[in-house]
Amino acid sequence: MYKKISCMGGLLGLTFALTLGTAHAQDxxxxxxxxxxxxxxxxxxxxxxxxxxxxxxxxxxxxxxxxxxxxxxxxxxxxxxxxxxxxxxxxxxxxxxxxxxxxxxxxxxxxxxxxxxxxxxxxxxxxxxxxxxxxxxxxxxxxxxxxGFRHVTNDKQPITRPDDLKGMKIRVPEGPVFVETFKALGANPTPIPFSELYSALQLGVVDGQENPPAHILTQKFYEVQDYVSRTGHIYLxxxxxxxxxxxxxxxxxxxxxxxxxxxxxxxxxxxxxxxxEDEQWREIAAMGMEIDDVDKGPFVEATRPVIDKYRQVFGDDLIDRIQSTP
Incomplete structure (x- = not known):
């Protein structure tokens, strides 16, 4: 009887070990x-x-x-x-x-x-x-x-100050902060899914968009946009x-x-x-886009009310902690 129990215990132990091994090795x-x-x-x-x-x-x-x-x-x-x-x-x-x-x-x-x-x-x-x-x-x-940090492109004119954006239809991602930011800059922000952006630019549904240089290049926005301003206005x-x-x-x-x-x-x-990014900017210029650097001061000042508004949403503490992080 002892031998039978011992044998059964050994079999149960082996079965348990195999079960654990199988579970861990699941693909x-x-x-x-x-x-x-x-x-x-x-x-x-x-x-x-x-x-x-x-x-x-x-x-x-x-x-x-x-x-x-x-x-x-x-x-x-x-x-x-x-x-x-x-x-x-x-x-x-x-x-x-x-x-x-x-x-x-x-x-x-x-x-x-x-x-x-x-x-x-x-x-x-x-x-x-x-x-x-x-x-x-x-x-x-x-x-x-x-x-990365985002920059504005358009097919109308160089943008070097906030006033240049007034009335311009700018595609933005589907996020409320983006809408508020471009309203503050005087533009008409238009949320459009990224997958539909090229055709929206091509058909004139919007005048411009904002993205890091990698998207400007790989999505071939240079085919339907003439100007890019290095604003670095929002990080994504x-x-x-x-x-x-x-x-x-x-x-x-x-x-x-x-x-x-x-x-x-x-x-x-x-x-x-x-x-x-350095090489991407060179390639964008080679594709014929005019690249303009801007004085960020006026853009910072124009969008300051956006941060003030969202202090009521996110709280002073969170925003202050981000700004004060080394």
């Missing part, structure tokens, strides 16, 4: 969509992230990237990631702010001094607090990746989200790898973007 095949073109840095950094995650999980977590909104439009993907119909998305904080309003603080005009300031804020306590707000809506922030981050339920169903080891690698790639993404 996860995830889809990550983004709006960048195949030659945009979004695809470069997403692919690098996918490769590192696969390597660090011994191939058990595989991420397939889908550029150019081929998996769906940004708003659809963000909402899908929150409710579980989509795995992952590399999006913009402007789109995310429609579901998590607090994230819109990142887009306040002239809030950040430079890219180093951005990294200190988003990779620190404030970034963690904003990520908790996102988590409450059903998604985990894998990392605050890079998009690119949070990477994963569905919370999916994330929490994974082994803790895989969760940590996704988070640690995401944080690592955030800093790398910023450096990648900064390294590319």
């Amino acid at each position: 996860y095949n995830l889809k990550l969509g983004h709006t960048g073109a195949p030659n945009h840095h979004f695809e470069t950094i997403s692919t690098q992230y996918a490769d590192l995650v696969s390597e660090r999980t011994n191939g058990h977590v595989k991420i397939t990237t889908y550029p150019s909104d081929s998996l769906g439009k940004q708003t659809e993907l963000v909402e899908g990631t929150m409710i579980g119909t989509n795995d992952m998305v590399l999006t913009s904080d402007a789109v995310l702010s429609n579901m998590v309003p607090e994230v819109g603080v990142i887009n306040l005009p002239f809030l950040f001094r430079d890219s180093e300031h951005v990294r200190h804020v988003l990779d620190g306590k404030i970034g963690e607090e904003l990520a908790e707000r996102v988590k409450a809506q059903g998604a985990v922030v894998i990392g605050w990746w890079e998009n 981050s690119s949070p990477v989200l994963i569905n919370r339920t999916l994330f929490e169903s994974m082994p803790a080891e895989y969760q940590q790898i996704l988070l640690d690698t995401g944080r690592e790639m955030a800093a790398k993404h910023t450096q990648l973007v900064l390294a590319q």
Whole structure:
């Protein structure tokens, strides 16, 4: 009898061990969509992230990237990631702010001094607090990746002062801070999905748009725009989200790898973007666009009421903490 019990115990132990091993070795095949073109840095950094995650999980977590909104439009993907119909998305904080309003603080005009300031804020306590707000809506922030400071293009005239924007129809992302900012500058802000922007410019639905140089180049906006002004008026981050339920169903080891690698790639993404921008501006000029640098002072002054208004929304403390971060 003793031998039978001992044998049975051994079999149960072996079965339990095999079950645990099988659970841990489960494969996860995830889809990550983004709006960048195949030659945009979004695809470069997403692919690098996918490769590192696969390597660090011994191939058990595989991420397939889908550029150019081929998996769906940004708003659809963000909402899908929150409710579980989509795995992952590399999006913009402007789109995310429609579901998590607090994230819109990142887009306040002239809030950040430079890219180093951005990294200190988003990779620190404030970034963690904003990520908790996102988590409450059903998604985990894998990392605050890079998009960059934005600049205005148009097909009408050079823009060197706020008055040059008066009455001009400018496409903005689907985020309320962008609308308020361009109203303050005297423009007529028009939210249009990014995937529809080129045709909107081509057909004259809007006169101009605002984006970092990578999008101006890879989306070929130079074909339908003549002027670009380096205003650097708003910074846009690119949070990477994963569905919370999916994330929490994974082994803790895989969760940590996704988070640690995401944080690592955030800093790398910023450096990648900064390294590319000088060459991108040269290419934009070579494509025939007139590039104008501006005195930012009048633009800062014109948009100051936007920050004052949003102090009532986000609170003095949060805005002051961002501005005072070294």
